[in-house]
Amino acid sequence: MPPRALAAAVHRRFRQRPGSKHIATESAIAGLVAALYRRRPARVLELGAGIGTLTAAAIDALRAVRGDGGFELVTVEDDPFCIAQLACNLADRAAAYELVTRLDDLDEARRFDFLIVDGGDPADPRPFHRLAPRATVFIEGDRKPQAALCEAALAGRRWIGVEVRTLRRRRLAEGRRVFDGGYRLYQLAPSFGERLRFALLRLRTALVWRLRRLA
């Protein structure tokens, strides 16, 4: 399923679930799915499962590109309400992910090809030190403290990053229309093609900021 269609289906389902106030935006879900399709990672770590919106999208995307059982997805969530909702919302995908309540519960030696950040301790740099040589980092929304930690942790390695924003709008519960959220992407040891792609994304975001100001 194309990223936009998968994101729309997942977002439609999760926005009706209890605790949906802080779920990922549809634009961010689509960005995550597109990145997973492209990178096809085998080992994925997610910080902040919440009620499971990004987790569900990631599982569906990973199943499409790697098949059932072709990937490991570990998610970190410590809130009892979210953990209960996650179990309920992902009951049909329970075998596809592993839940831990603390990063410390994971073996020190475990490394990941793809890191999804939509929660977790905003002052903890450790997840960014668990990245495999060609890993990708996806940060939902505008998590500046974690973006800064990520960039500090990558010092000394070759990497490229971009902030992706959209002109798409969504309606809030009270009726107000706002621009949909975006995300940040980081690629370690980028290829020439990835550098080019990120450069084009940067240009696109610069244009989006300008058009948003005019809107």
Ligand SMILES: C[S@@+](CC[C@H](N)C(=O)[O-])C[C@H]1O[C@@H](n2cnc3c(N)ncnc32)[C@H](O)[C@@H]1O
């Ligand atoms: C914005 S919500 C995640 C939403 C989720 N991605 C979704 O779209 O449904 C952030 C989550 O991070 C979790 N969180 C925050 N700090 C945490 C920590 N130190 N350890 C584990 N989970 C944490 C919160 O409990 C919350 O559920």
